[in-house]
């Protein structure tokens with residue numbers, strides 16, 4: 001049987017999924033654009049509106065980008081929901097979950113005037129009830145916070161474990177392995193927050209990764225929703 005491929009006949013796909021819509025996204029998007037890499041940005045519309053801030057353990061003040069600053073920032077990338085206010089969902093009633101997901105989707109669609117079809121879980125909690133709510137709100141997938149450390153495409157689109165968190169010590173070797181793997185429809189999804197690149201002083205390390213991946217001949221650069229729709233179009237999900 002012929003091996004399944006990504007668009008353009010590519011053997012593998014690379015993507016990044018970054019959360020919270022913080023000020024460092026401006027520099028991060030510039031870096032993605034420089035290397036032709038596509039990402040998904042998971043936003044909390046209510047925290048954007050309030051310009052929510054907090055102090056990171058490094059002393060860095062982490063700030064959300066306000067709505068007026070993002071209208072064209074994410075052009076060419078995916079905007080997805082990360083819930084309205086970034087709550088910890090464990091023990092919360094169904095109505096609360098539906099509101100946090102559905103209202104955020106509605107706000108982001110209105111703000112960006114485009115489709116919003118993905119959800120990324122805030123914090124590390126996920127449940128079958130949340131997966132049902134994500135379906136009910138019209139999301140086509142939900143990316144959770146548990147890493148797979150695998151190159152396999154998602155088995156369950158509403159329990160999508162991404163490949164690796166960007167502060168994982170094994171990040172560089174994970175990317176090397178991705179460029180070398182024979183896994184069918186190999187996928188490397190790196191997740192994180194762009195403020196970590198400031199806090200951990202790792203912009204250069206991330207740029208090295210993007211440079212290497214963009215120079216590889218058989219990698220497709222796609223957003224999460226593009227990956228989901230491709231998997232559906234070839235009948236594997």
Ligand SMILES: [Zn+2]
Pocket residue numbers: 019020082086122123
């Ligand atoms: Zn978050």
